[in-house]
Amino acid sequence: MVRFLKRLKQDDLGATAVEYGLILALIFLAMMGAIETFGQSTIKMWTNVSSKVEAAGDTSV
DSSP: OHHHHHHHHHOOHHHHHHHHHHHHHHHHHHHHHHHHHHHHHHHHHHHHHHHHHHHHHOOOO
């Protein structure tokens, strides 16, 4: 049992997998933030276009 625990302590393969998992999680969070920001700016742009088209089409003078 002691020998097993010593080998387990020296084994770093699991730690590498955890590090890669954390890196992937950070990349995913950064991507989600960028996509959300891009989406919000795109929504604002199309709302502005829609308002201008409605104003140009409003000829009820």
